[in-house]
Amino acid sequence: MVAEASVRHVYRFGVGTTDGRSSMKDLLGGKGANLAEMAQAGLPVPPGFTITTEVCAHVAGDAASGANKGNTELAIPNWLWPEIDAAMLEVEAAVDAKFGDATRPLLVSVRSGAAVSMPGMMDTVLNLGLNDAVCEGLAVRTGRARFAWDAYRRFVSMFGDVVMGVPRAEFEHALDAVKKDAGASTDQDLDEKALRDVVSRFKTIYRTHTGHAFPESPREQLERAILAVFASWNGDRAKKYREVQKIRGLKGTAVNVQAMVFGNTGPRSGTGVLFTRNPATGEKALYGEYLVDAQGEDVVAGTRTPSPIAKLHEDMPEVHAQLSALAQRLESHFKNVQDVEFTVQDGRLYLLQTRHGKRTGAAAVRIAVDLVNEGLVTREEAVANLVEPAHVDQLLHPHFADEVGYRKQGRVIAKGLAASPGAAVGRVVFHAEDAESWKARGEKVVLVRMETSPEDVAGMHAAEGVLTSRGGMTSHAAVVARGWGKPCVAGCGDLIVDYRTKTLSNGRVTVGEGDWLSLNGTTGEVVTGKETLADAVVSGSLEHFMGWVDGMRVLRVRTNADTPKDAATARAFGAEGIGLCRTEHMFFEDSRILAMRRMILADDEKGRRAALALLLPEQRKDFAGIFRAMAGLPVTIRLLDPPLHEFLPNDAVQQEQVARATGMRVERVRQRVNALHESNPMLGHRGCRLGITHPEITEMQARAIFEAACEVSAEGVEVLPEVMVPLVGTVAELVHQKAIVLDVAETVFAEKGTRVAFHVGTMIEVPRAALVADTIAREAEFFSFGTNDLTQMTLGYSRDDIASFVPRYVEKGILGDDPFQSIDVEGVGQLVRLACERGRAARPGLHLGICGEHGGDPRSIAFFADVGLDYVSCSPFRVPVARLAAAQAALRGKVNTKQGEA
C-alpha cells in the first residue's frame, strides 16, 4: 500500500504536459492510460488528470481483506489535495475556465477506470462543479440557459444516485411529474423553467434522502465524487462482475477527472460511440451510433434510439471525415480495433475515451486476419493479442439447424438487433434472479428484459441468451453478452415486456414465463418454441487464422472421444489424436448393458468370462471404428474406470427387469446391488482396482484393443494404440495390469500373425501417483494427468457435492476460481509439476499429457504449456480453443524467454 507524499498520485493529460503512458494501466487504469496515450499522440482529448489506483487501494482497501468500506466512511488523504489542486490549476489554464467560478465555469466529469475494462460496472458523475451560481454563470457564458439547467438537473440526479445512493427512480418520477405538468413527451421538450423546477425537486429529494442539503461547494462535490468512485470498486456489482469475469490481482480503480465537453449544446453538438471496425462482423467500416444534442449517457443507457454512424456523414460531414481519419490513426497507434467515445461540442470533435473494442468471435478472427493483411500487425501479434480463446469458442457455438423452417412456419414473432451472434434456446424468465435460480435447478433459460443493468450480470451469465426490448448495439445487454459470446437480441422494440404479468408480446402472440423461446443472435430473430441447435463448422478466416496458430504452438492438442463420430468431429476441428477414449460409455448402450450386468452379477470368474465374451466383439468393433477415424494418429484408450454399481439399476422395477433378462432371482440382483453400494464411490472399487480384482476384464479389453488394431492395420491403416491404466496409486498396480496387457498383446499378435506397435501408460490422478511418479515412470511409457480426479482428491472436493460450498468460497475470495474449471495451480499444479519432473527424471522420453476438463481451459493450458506437457486433450468442440490457447502460451513463453535473456 503506497501512501507516501513523495510518490506521484496524480497524472495529468492534455494540459500541454502529459505524465502517463498506455503501459501504465496498472497505475492509471485502462481509461486513464489511454487518455494519456491519446494525448501523447496528439488526439483531441479534453484535458484532465488521473488519480492512481494505488490511492484507491489506500483509501478503499481491497475486497479480499473484507474491508469493504461504505462511501461515507472514506476520506481523501491530506497529502493528496495539493496534487489535485495543482493539476486542476493546469486544466483550468488549458481550457481558460475555472472550477467553481460562475463567470468562466469549468465543469468536470469524474469517472472510474481500472486496469481491465469493466463496462458499466463503475460509477461516473458528469457536469460536476455546478451549483446555482455556476449554473446561472454557465447560462450567461454559453447563452443557452436551457442547456445549463438541463446539465444541472442531470448533475443533481447523477450525483444523488451515484454518490449518495438516492434511488434513481425517485428522480425519474419527479421528472415524469414535471413532464406531465408541462405536457412534455420527452426530456427535450422541457424548457428552462421546467428544468429549474426539476432541479428544485431533485434537491428536495436529495435532502429528504441524505438528510443534508445538496452540496453547493464544487470542491466538496469533487471530493465526494472521487470517493464514490473508489467505494464503487468494492460495490457488490463490481465484485460480482470481477467474479464472473475472473478478474483478479488489481489494486483498484483510478479516478479520471476531465474537463467536460458538451454534446448537448444544440444541433451542432452531439455524442456517440464508434468502433473503428464492425465489432459483430469485423467488416472494415466505421461502426457505431450517435445522438445529436445529447450527452454520452444517453447513448449508452439506450433511453433514446441513436442513429447509425453512417448518418453522421449527412448531419456533420466534417466531423465524419475527422472520425474516419482518426480511426486510421487509432488503429495504427494501438494495433487493434478501437472503441471510442466522442463528443462534438458546437462542431468541434473531442475523443473522450478509447479502448480495444470488444467484438464477436467472427469479428475477432476477421479483424486479426485483416490487420495482418493490412500490415498493421504481425501474425504473432494477431495470434497473441487479437483473438481470445473464447472468441474461437464462440465461433463454434451452435446455430439453428433449420432457419428456413421456423420462418416458413411463421414462428418469428419479432426481429431485434443482432447484438451477439449464436443461437440460444431456453425457457423464458423475466428477472435476473430467476435466471440464476432456474439455472441452478437445471433449467435452460432465456432472460427477457426491457433493458439490462449491471445488477443483472449474474442472471445474464446464467441464461442461454438475452433478449431486450430497448437499447442499441452498444447497450449494456449487447456489450456484456458479446463479451461472453452469449447470443443476444437487443432493442427489439416490437415486443412489449411486462414484468407484472411476466409476459412478452408482439400484440398477437404472447409468451409467458416458462415458455420455450429461441433466439437467433446472428439474425436478431426471436422465435417461439424450442428450436433444434446444430453444430458449428470451422471455415474461412478461422481456418486461415488457425493455420497461423498451429505454426506457433508447441503443445499438441488431442481430444476426448469415445465414438468414431466424435473422433471424426474432433479431427475436423484439428485434433491430433485421442487423449482419452473412455471405454465404459460403450457399455451403456442397450445391446451391451445386459452383458455388462451379467458380468457384474456373475457368481464367479467363469460366469464373468462368459459375459465378457459377449462384450468382446462389441468393444472390438468400437475400437476398430475409432482407429479408422484416427488413422495415423495416436489413440489413448483407458481401461474400465467407473465402479461396477454404476452399471446396475437402483430402483426395484429396473432390478426386476434385470432379473428377468438374466434369469436370476430378483433378490439376488438386489443383494448384489446392495453389496456393491459404496459410501464414497469416488474413492472406492474402481479404476485399475477393478482390473486387479477382476483381471479377466482387463484381459477382455486388451484383447478387444489388439484384435481391432490388427484388423484395422491389416486394412493398411496406420494404428497407434496407447493403453492407459486408470487410477494407479502404486507402481505395483501398473506392473500388474501392464503384465496382462503385454501378455494379451503377444497372444493376439501370435494368433493374427502380425504385430502392431503400441504403448502402455497410466493416468496420474491419485495424489500418491504424482508423489511416486519416479517409480511409476519406470513402468509407464506415458502419463496422462486426470486433473478432474486429481483435483477432487488433492482438494478433497467431490465434484458432485461442491455446490453447497464452492460458490460461497468463490464469493468470499477463499477460492479464486472453481478449481474444476481452471486448474488450481498452487495446489494441484504442484503435484502436476512434481510428477512431470520426477517422471521425466526417471524416464527421459516420458510422454506427458492431460485429459481432464482443464485440457480445454485456456488459463489451465497456459500452465500445462509452462510445465512442459506434450499435449492437452479436450472435448471436440474445445479443440480449436485449445490450439489457440497453446499458441498464445508459446508466444508468451517466447516473450518471457526474451525478457529473461535481456
Place this chain on the structure above:
Amino acid sequence: MVAEASVRHVYRFGVGTTDGRSSMKDLLGGKGANLAEMAQAGLPVPPGFTITTEVCAHVAGDAASGANKGNTELAIPNWLWPEIDAAMLEVEAAVDAKFGDATRPLLVSVRSGAAVSMPGMMDTVLNLGLNDAVCEGLAVRTGRARFAWDAYRRFVSMFGDVVMGVPRAEFEHALDAVKKDAGASTDQDLDEKALRDVVSRFKTIYRTHTGHAFPESPREQLERAILAVFASWNGDRAKKYREVQKIRGLKGTAVNVQAMVFGNTGPRSGTGVLFTRNPATGEKALYGEYLVDAQGEDVVAGTRTPSPIAKLHEDMPEVHAQLSALAQRLESHFKNVQDVEFTVQDGRLYLLQTRHGKRTGAAAVRIAVDLVNEGLVTREEAVANLVEPAHVDQLLHPHFADEVGYRKQGRVIAKGLAASPGAAVGRVVFHAEDAESWKARGEKVVLVRMETSPEDVAGMHAAEGVLTSRGGMTSHAAVVARGWGKPCVAGCGDLIVDYRTKTLSNGRVTVGEGDWLSLNGTTGEVVTGKETLADAVVSGSLEHFMGWVDGMRVLRVRTNADTPKDAATARAFGAEGIGLCRTEHMFFEDSRILAMRRMILADDEKGRRAALALLLPEQRKDFAGIFRAMAGLPVTIRLLDPPLHEFLPNDAVQQEQVARATGMRVERVRQRVNALHESNPMLGHRGCRLGITHPEITEMQARAIFEAACEVSAEGVEVLPEVMVPLVGTVAELVHQKAIVLDVAETVFAEKGTRVAFHVGTMIEVPRAALVADTIAREAEFFSFGTNDLTQMTLGYSRDDIASFVPRYVEKGILGDDPFQSIDVEGVGQLVRLACERGRAARPGLHLGICGEHGGDPRSIAFFADVGLDYVSCSPFRVPVARLAAAQAALRGKVNTKQGEA
C-alpha cells in the same frame, strides 16, 4: 540375486571351524546364525552347515515376483554341490560317521530358518540319510533295531509329507492300521517287526502318490529335502504367516543341515524345549517340557503330553544341572531370554536351537526389569530390545470384570493351560475358515480346535481367543497366540471337541457352534456364556519400566479423547495432553441431538442461532470437564467436522419423530435430508467448509471453548486450549475461521474480565494443505496431521469401501500393509515430511503433531519420530504403546546417529 561361485554359500558350524556369527541372520537365517553363535560360544551343538538365504532367492525366486515355483521344478545349482560336499565331509569327520554309509551311518536333519522366526511355518525333515541298508546298519551300530526302524518310518512319512506332498493322513491311517493289527495303543507299543511293516506300507503309499519308488539314495534325499525347504518359503502357509505378521524384505530361508542326535534311543534319552525364564509370567525359573525317549517333533506337535522341565531334576539330574548352567550362559550371551530345543542322547545333552523366547506382555516387562536389575542389560537395551509395543498393548488388554461371579455360578466347564493371558469373549466356531468368515461379517468368535496347525493361523488371528483340547504350553496354538497377545487356553483335555456335530462338551455341558464362550487365558478357565470384560490397569513392573521409557523418548504422547472420563483414563496411562477432542460426538447425546437437528433444519441463520444457543451450555460443560481432567496439559479441540446429514435420520419413522419433536412438517424434514445427501460425503460439505458457510457454528463452539476456559481457569486450574480448524485446504479458509475464533475470544475475555492463553492451528489432512503448508503455517500456530483423511485422499481410498480390494492388494503384495493401519511412508509420508519442512521453514516454532489412528501404530510412530513431529495422539489404551514406540524410535535414532558419526 547372488549366484556366483566365488561367493560362499555354505557356512559350517560345530565342526571345529565355525564360519557364521549371530549377526549374519539375513544370510544364515535366525536358526543358522544362532547355531553358529552357539558353536562359537562353545555350546554343545551337533555339527552341521547352513546353506544361505541367497541360494533360496536364487533357486526359488521371491514371492513378490510371483515366481512361486513348485518343489519339483526347482534344482540345486551345480556350483553349490562342491560346497555342500566339502561341508558334509567335515561333519562326517566331526561325528566319526559317514552320510549314506551303512556301517557308520550319519543321519542329518534338514531345517528351514529365515531371518525372522516363523514357528511351524517352514518344513523340516529329520533322520535323513536312511534307506534299508543304512537302517539295518544303524540297528547294528546302536544295537537298537526298534529305534532304527522307528527312525526310518518317521523319516519316510516326513519325507513323503513335507518333500513330496503325500497326505499325512494316509501315513497316519496306515500306522493306525498296524497299531490295530498289533493291538498297540501307542506308537511306543509297536515292536521292530511292526515298524518294518509300517515302513513297508509307507513306501507303498509313497509310490502310489508320487509314482516313484522311495529314493534310496541319501544324496537324492538330501537334494529333494533342501529344495523342499526352499519351496516351502513360497508356500501358502508361509506367505499367509508373513502377511499376518507383516514380515517383509527377506531374501528367503536358509537351510540348516545338521547331524542328527536322537532323543528316542531309550530311557536315558529325551527331547524337550526350554525357556530360560517363564514366558507367561517372566518368573526367573527354567520353564518348558520334555518327553523321554522321543524326538523333538513329539513335543511341538502336542501329540504326547510332555512333562514339565522341573521333573527332569528327578529323571536326569545331571542333565537338569547342565541345562540350568547353560541357561545362565545363554542369557548372558544373548542378553535375552532364550527358547532352546534340546535333545539328550544316551545321557548326553545337545542344544539343537536357541532363539529369543516369545513371551507374554507381562513376562516381557518383568524380564526386562529383572535383566536390568541383574546387570545383564542396560536400561536402554531393555527398552530397545526386550519389550515390544505389542507386549505393552497386551498388558492393557481387558480381563473379566467378575471372575468370582462366574465361579460361584458354576459356569467354569473346564480348566486348561493358561497358555496366553487375557480374557476373550466370542461365539464358538470350530474351523479356522469359519473364524475368518464370521469375523468378516462382524461377529466376535472364539476358535475351538483339538489342536491347531499352521493352516489355522488366519483363523486364529480372526478369533478373540483360542481354545484347544490337546497340546502343551509350547504347542502351536500356545506359541502363536502368545506372540499375538491373544488369549489362549490350551491342552484342555477335559473337553471333547467334535468337529462333525460342531460341539464341545465336558460330558455334562455341551456348547455348540454360535454359542457364547468366555476364555480366561490368565487362569486357563473356560466359561460358558458372555462374560463382561473390564479395563486393564497399569501397575508394578510396567510402571517401573514405563518410567525408563519416558526418560528415553523425545516424542510426546497425547490422546484422542472426547469426554472427561476418557481424558482421565488416558492421563492415567500417561497421556501428556489431548491431541484430538472431537466435538461432534458431544452432539449425538440424546439431550443434544434435537437441538443439533433444529439447527440443521432451520431455514435461516436466525433459526440456526436459536438452536445453537441451546447447544452452547452443553458444549461449555463438556469442555470445562475436559479442561479439569487435563489440568496443566494442552487440550486440542477440533471444530465441527462431519457433514450435517450425519446428524439426521434416513428412515421414515425417525424422520417423523424428528418432525414431531421440532414441530416441522415431515415432508420438510425429508426434503432437508434429501438436500443434504451427498454422493461422496467424505469429500463433501464438512470440516471448516461448514464453519465457513455457517460461521455461527464456529462462533458458538469458540464461545463454548473460551467460556469454559475462563470458568475453569477461575477455579485456579491451568487451562491450555488449542483450537483446531479441520479440513483446511487453503490458507484463506484458516484465515476466515481464525478471525472468528480470535474475535469470539476477545469478546468472551472482555465479558469475563479475564484472559486465557490459547493457540489456533489446523489439521493437515487434505493433500493440498500439505502442499501449501508454508502459506498455512503463516496463520497456524500448530499443525496436527489427520492421517486418516490424508491417507484416504492421497491414495484415493474410502476407508469404508476398501474391503473389496485392499485385502486382495495386500495378498498380491501390491500394498505392503493396510495403509490405514500403518502409514504409507512412501506416499502419504512424503506429504507429511514435506508439510513439516515447509511449515517449519515458514514458522520456526510451529508445533507439529498427528492425531490419526496411526498415532498408536509403532511402525508409524517410528516414522513420525524420524520426521520430527513433537507429539503423536492416540486412543487412551494405546498411549503406553505409543510411549514405548516413541522411546524405541529415539533409541534407534541414537544408534543411527552413532553409526552415522562412525
